[in-house]
Amino acid sequence: MNEEQKVEPTMKRRSRFVVAGTGSGSGKTTVTLGLMRAFAQRGLKVQGFKCGPDYIDPTYHAAVTGCPSHNLDSWMTSNDYLMDHFVQASEAADLSIIEGVMGLYDGKEPLGLTGSTAEIAILTDSPVLLVVDVRSMGRSAAAIVLGFQQLEPRVRIAAVIVNRCGSASHYETVKAAIEESCGIPVIGWLLRDNSLSIPERHLGLLPAIERGELEPLFNYAAERVAEGTDLDRLMAIAQAATPLQNPPVELGLLGQSIPIDTSPVIAVARDAAFNFYYTDNLELLVRAGARLIEFSPLRGEGVPEQADGLYLGGGFPEEFASVISRNLAFMEDLRAAADNGMPLYAECGGYMVLARSLTDRAGRQHEMAGIIPAHTVMLERRAALGYREVTAREDNLLLKQGEGLRGHEFHYSVMNYDNTQRSYAYDSKGRGGSQPEGYVRGNIMAAYAHIHLASYLPAASRLVEACRLYREQRLQ
Known part of the structure; x- marks a missing residue:
């Protein structure tokens, strides 16, 4: 033997x-x-x-x-x-x-x-x-x-x-x-x-x-x-x-698999400006029934036409702010997606791009998508670093009110909101205590925290289900 x-x-x-x-x-x-x-x-x-x-x-x-x-x-x-x-x-x-x-x-x-x-x-x-x-x-x-x-x-x-x-x-x-x-x-x-x-x-x-x-x-x-x-x-x-x-993991929480021809398509921005994604976050979305299509705003691409949802990850958009700002197709597609109710989820760098403007370290202001009523300003010193435990303040794309996820926050920018009513996405708890964070409105959800979908498996299914419902409405 x-x-x-x-x-x-x-x-x-x-x-x-x-x-x-x-x-x-x-x-x-x-x-x-x-x-x-x-x-x-x-x-x-x-x-x-x-x-x-x-x-x-x-x-x-x-x-x-x-x-x-x-x-x-x-x-x-x-x-x-x-x-x-x-x-x-x-x-x-x-x-x-x-x-x-x-x-x-x-x-x-x-x-x-x-x-x-x-x-x-x-x-x-x-x-x-x-x-x-x-x-x-x-x-x-x-x-x-x-x-x-x-x-x-x-x-x-x-x-x-x-x-x-x-x-x-x-x-x-x-x-x-x-x-x-x-x-x-x-x-x-x-x-x-x-x-x-x-x-x-x-x-x-x-x-x-x-x-x-x-x-x-x-x-x-x-x-x-x-x-x-x-x-x-x-x-x-x-x-x-x-x-x-292999331990017994309840991946059944991700829901039933969906035939490929009816799977909702989630467009994922992926290039040097948007590249901070946990590999298994993307895998969990696929396991929950999504089909992922990558596109590059830096190469002048807009949101793919077949998209039923959008995932804007973190990265370094401030280093490419002028290029992103000049990609009018991308900016117009973001606004149209928001207006049409497409599920739009953004983290950190993606969150920054949804704001009205981004001011880089040299003090230059670049126009962004204007979906979130705020202005991003880059700082010389780090603004936040550390693990975060986030709890939904209301139902959103990932969570029901009171449900939570774990993640990590790391950025050199601050988000200055206009004097308008704001709905926060989370209560975010770290070493310094808990504070409201992010933005939610309808099918738009964005925050600084990079969350890990495996910290609460139903979250992946929630996002995919929202994209599936949008797909059904779009194809009617």
Whole structure:
């Protein structure tokens, strides 16, 4: 009997590991991207995952691997959903690489694991590859790894990569110290190399990725990582990961599947200005019966004619405000959609575009769609950051009054409303307390929060059902 036959039928083999850091800036993103590209160059299908709500790193992953990356967030979604999603999304992959967030144990709570890389490693029962920045230290590196090893026994640190070594002899010093004190193999190292620095998260980053300008960096990272890392040993660690079982997730809450010829069409704005979408949000809309069609306002496209609903995600519309403003077809289609009662859902950047104007950081004002009676103004300092728990103030496209969703908010703008009566979409609760947020009117709903539909599964069905009803009315 071979090894595969010994596995229970309900169990799923998933070769995987988590790349974690001792803290932000330790080099885990560089290592992750280098490993992803290096394994892909070996002919493996690599699937990327990102711990937490971040959008930028998954964009890197997609560029390096050639397939969409998925977020794993243990606060926004249930543990059962997270596990089901991970098992399903990794099914076709030869190797899944999960990039952590911040330091291994950093999360939503000072004394807990919620929202941390460690929690994701425990939930997915994944071995951890710890990235340690060893600049200006020798044996002290062992003390750092030992502390990470002992803080939480349920986390299995299977191997270490040491980053920013001064020389080969420096590497041998820290390797010997870590392995002797911790019993954990050090399987790779990187020299200090400014050429390996991932660009800062400036607002032109995503267009640069789309144009392929970072390909040389990705290939260089893969070359350096492969040169200093025992990839065969790391792959063996990944393949030895415990088989996983699909938990029973009530995806039946999404409703019955709809024949493709009667499925409502949701148009999704997708380009460098509108690109912040959780992959599984889109998948959940499809599971609920929608057919998605992408279009690009930056390429001069308007809303597709067959659209029965519209989803404007977040991104960086402020960087392209003049281009968006000049796309008269897009602006006119937005206004017509709103006037005709088409379901129109917008988050963050999309919310900004529905306002009357957008003032960029240079003080230039650009005319926007004018659907929401407000003016967006960009600030030099961040206006909001953090998890949000939102509760509907009245029935809307996603929720009944009193129902809630979880999400994340991150923006550098404020929305200044005119002196008109405003209906808020949510009560939004974060670290600073609760406050009303967003805008709702008829089939229009918009807010700053990037919500995760898996935090309340009926929400996806509600949006698709609204689009189906609009479709029936439109075709009468």
